[in-house]
Amino acid sequence: MIVGALDGLLVADFSRVLAGPLAAMTLGDLGADVVKVEPPGGDETRGWMPPVDADGRSTYFLSVNRNKRSVALDLKDEDGLALARELVSRVDVVIENFRPGTMARFGLDYDSVSQGNPGVIYCSISGFGEGEGAALPGYDPLVEAVSGLMSVTGPADGEASKVGVAVVDVIAGMNAATGILALLHRRDETGEGGRLAVDLLSSALAGLANQSSAFLSTGESPKRFGNVHPSIEPFSTFAAADGPLMVCAGNDAQFRSLCEVLGLEEAAGDSRYETNAARVENRDALREAIETALAERGVAEWAEVLNAAGVPAGPVNDIEGGYRMAGELGLDPVDEFEGVRTPASPIGLVGEPPGTRLPPPELDQHGDEIRAWLGGS
Secondary structure: OOOOOOOOOEEEEOOOOOHHHHHHHHHHHOOOEEEEEEOOOOOHHHHOOOOEOOOOOEHHHHHOOOOEEEEEOOOOOHHHHHHHHHHHHHOOEEEEOOOOOHHHHOOOOHHHHHHHOOOOEEEEEEOOOOOOOOOOOOOHHHHHHHHOOHHHOOOOOOOOOOOOOOHHHHHHHHHHHHHHHHHHHHHHHHOOOEEEEEEHHHHHHHHOOHHHHHHHHHOOOOOOOOOOOOOOOOEEEEEEOOEEEEEEOOOHHHHHHHHHHHOOHHHHOOHHHOOHHHHHHOHHHHHHHHHHHHOOOOHHHHHHHHHHOOOOEEEOOOHHHHHHHHHHOOOOOEEEEOOEEEEOOOOOOOOOOOOOOOOOOOOOOOHHHHHHHHHOO
16 A cells, blocks of 8 residues: 555645646645545546547546545535535645635635634635736636746747646646645644645746846846747757757856867857857857757767767657656656556655555546545445
């Protein structure tokens, strides 16, 4: 039997789609018992297809719902609401991502729940916070657009682009899990529960990291650079003989090694490229010289010789290639349990790694046992 770091913790997951379910699954991977409360029609992502697995299930839903038990409760029904209220009176953690005010209408908000369960940790995830933005629906592409993330993503001379995955939802889910763990630690010290609120817009702005810092310090919004880094050079994709090669020469020593491997010794001694700031200022000429040298060999060969010389470099893989590389490096990137393959947890607790006890559940798969438990029978 797998026993995780959070064994004994009981979580009620009222969330759906991505950010909340990811936070709940993270706790479940670490050992918590997660009860996924779904409406009678199920989490919306059960119907988000294609793609589907061999059994016709939405791969989107599968990605963030392992290690959970499912119960379908209609909160608009008196009996269903009573069971939901009984559930939140017993759990350690509640996670929800309804529009602000929705849970209060059912008497399932933090103020109501904490009256009977003062030690509860309550996490609310919204799109735009609980103030003026409370009524706005939060979807990842919308937040990517309005936050400015899209404005720094895509070709420098092309259209702004969203990221290829719902990255803001992912960041928000991780922020939620971190906040929950922080409040659980405090509860261990004080016995007090607490509430945290995570919103997608704040997660996006914080997730912009150096790009946000650049704006806050200069007052100027960063622009798109495509694959070129705004502050480091050479730190981008470059054209080799048979495709793009990512090269990340992040310091002067790596740049000199790059020049040596490429036969660009003159560039290494050129005052235009002596420092990173100088290389950024003169990047067009430097990139031309690098790509002229790279045109002599293919991506795989260059990646091998550059890495051997201490210069980080690699191909632009598709996702299959990314998983293949991780496997070759011994990272064990796939979680496979009862025929369901999902991305393995990246949280590497040494000696007590995350484990899978339950595959992503069918809708209401555990409903009878949970309703019986909540009803006292």
